[in-house]
Amino acid sequence: QSVLTQPPSVSGAPGRRVTISCTGSSSNIGAGYDVHWYQQLPRTAPKLLIYGNVNRPSGVPDRFSGSRSGTSASLAITGLQAEDEADYYCQSYDISLSGWVFGGGTKVTVL
């Protein structure tokens, strides 16, 4: 059971919009710690997708966007493309655990 809760899977048709939720608690996201998102394509190392809740590293398409509110955060992918099929993870810091926590991961399928 991960400290940050994500749906196991989401799917959408090409061109559509999907969102992935990341639900935490008062000891992590709710305490004001930033949320970061990673994309992991099959058989590769993860890649930073969103940092500081809403910021995209250089080279990440603006189809990807992040938000945070209360004890939760979300990742949105608009204009879904076949190359977006991957696993997505959220990450934050937990003050009770004195360490990082990851969500369990969400598999995005493009129909």
Place this chain on the structure above:
Amino acid sequence: EVQLVESGGGLVQPGRSLRLSCVASGFTFDDYAMHWVRQAPGKGLEWVSGISWHGGTIGYADSVKGRFTISRDNAKNSLYLQMNSLRAEDTAFYYCAKDQRSGWYSVDFWGQGTLVTVSS
């Protein structure tokens, strides 16, 4: 170009020890915190341990506390993970990961990972 190259993985019996190494290049190593993150086959990411730029702040996941030790040698641009009393549940790919900041924040570069298999 940032590169993180892990080594030291392999097959080890339960209860034995293993030491992972990560050599960094392409950035000023002692400006950034570093982490080890692992992923069991077919499972999600799990943060294992982190160390600040100067080694003054160190932390561990509860699952490895007391068994694993993280360290760094800034003169050698290297990060290490000493793993003792290994268990079957420690079987995973272990990624060396560079933080975006000198303290703990997020990972902006990942190594390719080294596989640790704990089995008799």
